[in-house]
Every structure is written in structure tokens, then in C-alpha cells.
Amino acid sequence: MALTFDDGPHPQNTPHLLDILARYRVKATFYVIGQNARRYPEIVRRIVAEGHELGNHTWTHPVLSRQSDSTILTEIDRTQQMIWDTVGAVPVTMRPPYGSFTHRQMQMLFDQRNLSSVVWSVDPEDWRRPGVSVVAQRMIQGARPGAVILAHDIHGPTIRAVPAALDGILARGLQPVTMSDLLAWPHWGPRGLRYVGRATTPYQG
Numbered sequence: 624m625a626l627t628f629d630d631g632p633h634p635q636n637t638p639h640l641l642d643i644l645a646r647y648r649v650k651a652t653f654y655v656i657g658q659n660a661r662r663y664p665e666i667v668r669r670i671v672a673e674g675h676e677l678g679n680h681t682w683t684h685p686v687l688s689r690q691s692d693s694t695i696l697t698e699i700d701r702t703q704q705m706i707w708d709t710v711g712a713v714p715v716t717m718r719p720p721y722g723s724f725t726h727r728q729m730q731m732l733f734d735q736r737n738l739s740s741v742v743w744s745v746d747p748e749d750w751r752r753p754g755v756s757v758v759a760q761r762m763i764q765g766a767r768p769g770a771v772i773l774a775h776d777i778h779g780p781t782i783r784a785v786p787a788a789l790d791g792i793l794a795r796g797l798q799p800v801t802m803s804d805l806l807a808w809p810h811w812g813p814r815g816l817r818y819v820g821r822a823t824t825p826y827q828g
């Protein structure tokens with residue numbers, strides 16, 4: 624199963640979460656917003672240095688289903704480029720903000736950039752701030768082999784729910800892994816990705 628955290632990095636909450644994940648020796652996937660990644664590059668580097676995975680969550684977090692194809696590609700490309708510039712690697716998956724993405728757009732992005740779109744199977748609705756214990760319980764209840772849990776590392780209560788959630792998930796014999804591990808894919812590109820701007824050679828690891 625995979626724990627995924629969207630919308631960061633956040634200057635306090637994301638480092639706090641990384642401390643917790645390190646204590647539990649658990650890897651997660653961070654769908655970062657490109658603008659935030661530009662603002663906090665040291666946190667992006669720490670995410671990768673500690674064995675976690677990055678995903679692309681667009682540059683400005685728009686409702687993609689209302690955007691043109693060229694806007695979608697710009698949102699994705701700017702974020703891929705920023706991540707490449709920061710850590711020398713590119714994500715292999717993207718997550719559309721709000722899960723709002725048409726099938727045609729998903730296919731367009733895959734055809735144009737060979738980038739797969741990933742949503743989730745468990746939504747604890749942590750953004751509604753239902754309270755720490757409710758978020759933890761929803762994560763535990765949704766956890767099963769192959770589950771993809773959505774959470775947001777910009778919310779303090781979500782971070783405070785993670786230790787109890789991990790206690791429950793690990794007690795059930797489940798091992799949280801990154802999205803690529805769940806899919807048995809390489810953690811990073813190249814996957815036929817094309818770039819705008821500077822020509823770069825994608826990281827091969």
C-alpha cells in the first residue's frame with residue numbers, strides 16, 4: 624500500500640512528517656506543487672535523500688478539467704523541470720488536483736509526455752479537518768494491499784495523525800511503499816518524458 628501526501632512542501636509540516644517517517648522507517652510519495660517546490664528546494668532534496676518519492680501535482684494546482692491541453696502541459700512541464708533542477712530526477716507519475724482530469728486529458732498527457740496519472744483509493748478527507756484521531760482511523764480502515772491513501776502534508780493535524788495511522792497499518796501487517804514500488808516501476812524517469820526549456824539528460828537511476 625502507498626501513503627501519498629499532496630500540496631507541499633510545507634516549511635514546518637513536511638520536515639515534521641519526514642522525521643516521523645524516518646522513525647518508522649516507512650517510505651511515502653509526495654505530490655508536490657511546483658511553486659512550493661521552488662520555494663522550499665531544501666525540503667524537496669531532503670524528501671529524495673531520505674528515500675521517498677516525488678510526484679508531479681502541477682505548478683499552480685488548477686482544476687485541470689477546465690484547462691486547455693497547452694495549459695496542462697505547461698503546468699506539468701514547469702514542475703518536472705523544477706524537480707529536475709532541484710534533485711536531478713523526474714517523477715514518473717502525476718496527480719491531478721482534486722482528481723479533476725478527463726479521460727481524454729489523461730490520454731493526451733500520456734501520449735505527449737509518457738506520464739501516468741494517479742489518483743487514490745482512500746480519501747480520509749483530512750482537508751476538512753475532522754480531527755487527528757478521525758484521520759488516523761480512516762487511514763487505518765482504508766489500508767489494504769494495493770491501497771493508495773491520500774493525505775495532505777500542509778495540514779498540521781494530518782501530520783499528527785500519521786504516528787497512530789502507521790501504528791495501525793503496521794499492526795495489520797501492511798508495509799507502506801512508494802507509488803513506484805507499488806507499481807513495480809523505476810522510481811524516476813526517463814519514461815520517454817520530453818521537456819520544455821533547457822535540454823537535459825534525465826537521471827538514469
Ligand SMILES: [Zn+2]
Pocket residue numbers: 629630680684720721
Ligand atoms: Zn492537491
